[in-house]
Amino acid sequence: MAKLPTWADLVLVPLISLLLAAVISALVILAIGGDPVEAVTVMVDGALGSPYGWGYTLYYTTSFIFTGLAVTVAYHAGQFNIGGEGQAQLGGLGVALVCLALPWPHWSIALLAASVGAALFGAAWAAIPAWLQAKRGSHIVITTIMFNYIGAALIVYMLVEVLRPIGQMDPASARFPVGAKLPNFGEIPGLSLIFSNKVPANVSFFVAIAACFAVWALLWRTRLGYEIRAFGKSESAAVYAGISPTKVIMLSMLISGGLAGLMAINNVMGESERLVQNASEGAGFIGIAVALMGRNHPFGVFLAALLFGFLYQGGAEMGLWTTIPIELRLLVQGLVILFTGALDTMVRMMLTPFFRTARGAA
Amino acid sequence: DPALIFDLGGKFDKSFNEAAFNGAEKWVAETGGSYKQLEMQSEAQREQALRRFAESGANPIVMTGFAFGDVLNTVAPDYPDTKFVIIDMVVDQPNVRSVVFQEEQGSYLVGMMAAMASKTGTVGFVGGMDIPLIRKFECGYAQGVKAVNPEAKVVMNMTGTTPAAWNDPVKGSELTKAQIAQGADVIYAAAGSTGLGILQTVADEGILGIGVDSNQNYMHPGHMLTSMVKRVDLSVYEAFKDGPALETGLVVSGLKDEGVGYALDEYNADLITPEMKAAVDAAAEKIKAGEIAVHDYMADNTCPVE
Amino acid sequence: MQAGAPAIELRGISKAFGPVQANKDISIRVMPGTIHGIIGENGAGKSTLMSILYGFYRADAGEIFINGRPTTITDSQAAIRAGIGMVFQHFKLVQNFTVLENVILGAEEGALLRPSLAKARKTLAHLAQEYELEVDPEAVIEALSVGHQQRVEILKALYRQADILILDEPTGVLTPDEADHLFRILRGLKAQGKTIILITHKLREIMEITDRVSVMRRGEMVATVTTSETSPEALAELMVGRKVLLHVPKAAPQPGATVLDVENLRATDGAGVARLKGVSLKIRAGEILGIAGVAGNGQSELLDVLGGFAPGKIEGRVSLLGQDLVLSGPGATGQTRRAAGIAHVPEDRHHLGLILDFAAWENIAFGYHGAPDYQANALFMDNDAIIRDTEGKMARFDVRPPNPQLPAKSFSGGNQQKIVLAREIERNPVLLLVGQPTRGVDIGAIEFIHRRIVELRDAGAAILLVSVELEEILSLSDRIAVMFDGQIMGERLPDQTNERELGLLMAGVATEAGAA
Amino acid sequence: MDYATLIEVLGSTLRLGTPLLLACLAGLFSERAGIFDIGLEGKMLMAAMASGAVAATTGSAWIGLGAGIFASLLFAGVHGLASITFRGNQLISGVALNFVASGATVLIAQTLFGQGGRTPPLSGAARFSPIQLPGVETLAAVPGFGPFYAKVLSGHSILVYIALLCVPLTWWLLYRTRFGLRLRAVGENPESVDTAGVSVIRLRYTAVMLTGVLCGIAGAYMATSLQAGFGREMTAGRGYIALAALIFAKWRPWQALWATMLFGFLQAIALRPDVIEGTLHMKIPVPALDALPYILTVIVLAGFVGRAIPPRAGGQPYVKER
Ligand SMILES: Nc1ncnc2c1ncn2[C@@H]1O[C@H](COP(=O)(O)OP(=O)(O)OP(=O)(O)O)[C@@H](O)[C@H]1O
Ligand SMILES: Nc1ncnc2c1ncn2[C@@H]1O[C@H](COP(=O)(O)OP(=O)(O)OP(=O)(O)O)[C@@H](O)[C@H]1O
């Protein structure tokens, strides 16, 4: 099979994949008696048409940046971390424990401490699968799936038996103290001119942007990042260069888990301000789609997270204001993952003839 | 327009949420108005749902289920001009109407019926999520059973400790089978959608079941002894009818105002003997008159009978 | 069968894998009832040609005649129908199946296994007797020795009633005893009228067993001769080719102190097979020790062990400038070796020496990514410094195009090799390990690379050179050691030996001057 | 735990273990052929929805079963296309199809029936009803075995017995037939199959389709037998537990039976914390019981209890030319 030019591989393939997913989704909407044009209008309007919509879109974007980066870091080490969901949930537990531990004097201190808690718990949840992969060759995909379930059970236990305040019926932790409340976009000077203080997007968004830079710097500017990428490209060559497989697998997975865990500062600390069950709402899985779409580059991840933030918020609005059920967004998500991650060869094959004729003509 | 938000069990649980839906539909039929509605898919969505409706100008906004309590407490002050109605939970905010029911009273009545209909002297209770609210159903039921037959045994199970317990028909069904094995021949299902599995199994196994919240007698005629109806539909209907001007504050609804009760219709007429009906109606009168005090589990989180 | 027709005739077979032309217009005839040898260097295209004959690959062009009839071989099933059986270089056995199961796979009698197994058991017993192919039919493959696994492959072919048997480097993995046994089997098969094609690197085997022999070079068939009319010397010459002899102008060596001292080094590979069987050698500063040998005789393992990343068990003593090196465990990594001053140009640049997707500058840092001059501060690498360094190295090594940002995969083989050499040589190592420095590299680049290696020697480094190219060994080395079967067969001085003598040593034939 | 309770729990075990068993055997075919499939969950879900919907409209459980198998096969086909024909990433394909199934089932059911993504309750012939095995009455008097026969073995729907029959059938197919030999070989070393003149692609598609059929039965069992209709996300992670059981069983059919029944048993007792408390005299948190299958699987994967060696060619597309 002829090779595509790099730009086509980086830009065209994801776009065509997205287009295919969109076309099929539109067909599905038609099939269930909906109106695709109306659906798109509602989605765009609901997600991007108002500061309120943006407030939610960017809120979801923040979460997806974290989980997308988590998948990205692991991917560069050749590891498929499918446990972002569990790590994000555990990150939430870390945030809750930190936030509830002290009457925090200022949000910035609380954010710092909670970030550490979130990252540590997320990393801890990735540590065992990573160790098993590095030392015993247990397939990391299966172990991380198992840890998603174990994590969910652990959260239920913690919420029901440990963190639920006496007298409360729903399995959720107590509200975090006011000192741990993160300013949302409506409370940040400057942004407050645009946003009301009812939007969930909060300072974590900037942490997420910083995380994009940090991951970029890690992967392309540090020794560890170099080793991670080298190992991910060629295990045998990495060993020749004296790179320790155990070290790379462990560190990359710990960082990956930490990033997934960090997502909790957005949803748990920034939005719900208490830990509830299933707080991550599948963002760990969406991270896979985000990383695939974003071609495993932090900038791409940022763009893809924005896209999925839009899909997510737009999908919620669509579920609200049209007869199309909100589950459509699960379908779209699945199709995007399918076309970008598993049927990419098909997309490339579809594109090859065009480039062949183009080259032939030239 | 008013808005209605359903809890995790889903609009079509044929029970709690569906009762609310029916109330809203009744209002639509009568007034020709329209309303917005939304079903919760996950815990984390609640706040966005509430805010979205409030932002869009919906008023009043009615939500079913205690789980909204905490979120409403923070959202309500942000929208002082919007009226909220929460069912099954007390939220102390100036623009919130809290509707709670005296489920123990209705459960007491169906408990009496269960004891009278039971041939084995063992009756069952399958609850949804293990929380004081559901214990309250169970405690009222057990009191009713014991009032008729102090020797009777009440077998009790809860489906789970999380909201998933409202939507797990498989577990409901398995627990029912287990209770039947322990001799239960009348089973009271107070578990939202999970009840679908419970009552299905009750019908499959040929014993009697008791529905909850909505009148579920039609589901398995001949196998439904009765249903403990909780008029969530009325609460929703009234809230919608009152509109943005509705009075806020606490509303406690019980036998007295027919907020709870048991269902008697063509589907279970054959199963209820005149004696049973007489006994139960008499007890209802006594409860209304205060002569029988049915203990409310949530008052002190204990139950006087086992 | 047409009388007198060749059992196999290939005409004009060509096959390309992407940019690699593995077979170029190859024609060959093999007469029935003979053993026909094919020799050639690594990558000459021998396996590809045979895989085409067996229907595993499809030729881009060319025709195949079996017993004189034109035959289209679309897949292995067709080849089997045409009476061809093949024993691949890398066995195609299911490791956790029994011998019987492997034998019947694809040749079952019906939908149920039991009758197939029963029949196979009987046939196998018969074949075992007839051809000395004893192997326990119930044994699981992974429990068998390599030699026995090979017998299973042969049995597979015979069970399918193959009249034409292709063996791809069958002895590469065998002990001498096993190899002798195999040859007895092959003679037995020939006696039964079977036609055999034998691919090998080993001249001794060709001389010993084949009737005719063809020589392949870089995808082309360069000659076919009758074995009895040729000699190992002549074949060695054909195999190595008549390339322009390159003689890098080089001054007489001025050896200094001993840099590398290897004593009785033994190593097994990941699968537990002994690869080094007691190797001892010394290299002094300012000296090039060339190791000649046919691939697969332990040279690669020697480089890997010294480079610090051989997976198996390692025994013996290696010291560098009098300091003992840690041979296995966490102390034996590419990093510690580089820190000690050992640079390593690996034999396989695609799998080891380069990360093909990395840019040239990233490959220049490969293995040296921890070097102080590549760090901006405690946290970050100094990519700009690496790029500057790469530009310098690319200029000095005449890498074309001199663009540090291009990924390694878009450089040609020769230029890829220059990148690796630039990286390893320019750090002024105490010891340079270099394997096949000019494999697949054009003549101009060869000369350049050779000059660089000599310059490094003159600067006082000790160099261990491994190459299958005899001319390269002869023109570069100050001393030559020949490896065979995990041992040093003998040492020669380049001006006191010739290709013929070395070729014989490489084939495991001790010559009169041999010290082995 | 007294005998009656045990019998009760074992009956539960069989009912809850059946979908796991079917899905586990489904995964076995696919993975034995070298195709990883974490999309068992999605296929089951699709099948549950399709069978629930069709049984509700036609009133026939059997037609529902057929529809379930068809829907599952559709998904299996896409997975085959992605992982065999287009040599895509099998894991990603599985993950993606699970998402698609989660969304599509609710969308379709909601469009067809408007009941919040549920299919209408099934009754009568639209459901597979329990069958009494012969001799229940006669054996009832036998102490010990009588109740066991009547309550544990007898009284399940036909699909339960089909699932149980699938175990020896799978074993027989795998170890006693030509097809099984080739299937196992293609998962271990596809080159061996290819050089033996057998089509790797055809074998793998066949395996993937068998996976589809078994997942179809598993899903149909969920909707038309274990429950009376389809509900959103009704498979509730059973596809993943089945995968865990497959590893636990080391990709063998009889062990798959024991593993799924063990996991079914764990699910059954997780329903009855009262029984556990009575038996062990201590309170074990229900979440811990819920997590037990997953924890056990991780321990097996770690190789602490006998090493689980997956089929060697698992997860890798078959590419001849580098
Ligand atoms: N499947 C393949 N895909 C791409 N390239 C291949 C493939 N097989 C062989 N090649 C290339 O074709 C050329 C000839 O390889 P081949 O294996 O036929 O050589 P050979 O003579 O058998 O070598 P050796 O002595 O090492 O076995 C080499 O350059 C090799 O890299
Ligand atoms: N493993 C590989 N992966 C991708 N591309 C490759 C690979 N090997 C070679 N190429 C491409 O094939 C082209 C030809 O490579 P090859 O090594 O045959 O070069 P060459 O013409 O022999 O050059 P030189 O004379 O410098 O050795 C290269 O330019 C390179 O782009």
Ligand SMILES: [Mg+2]
């Ligand atoms: Mg070869």
Ligand SMILES: [Mg+2]
């Ligand atoms: Mg070249």
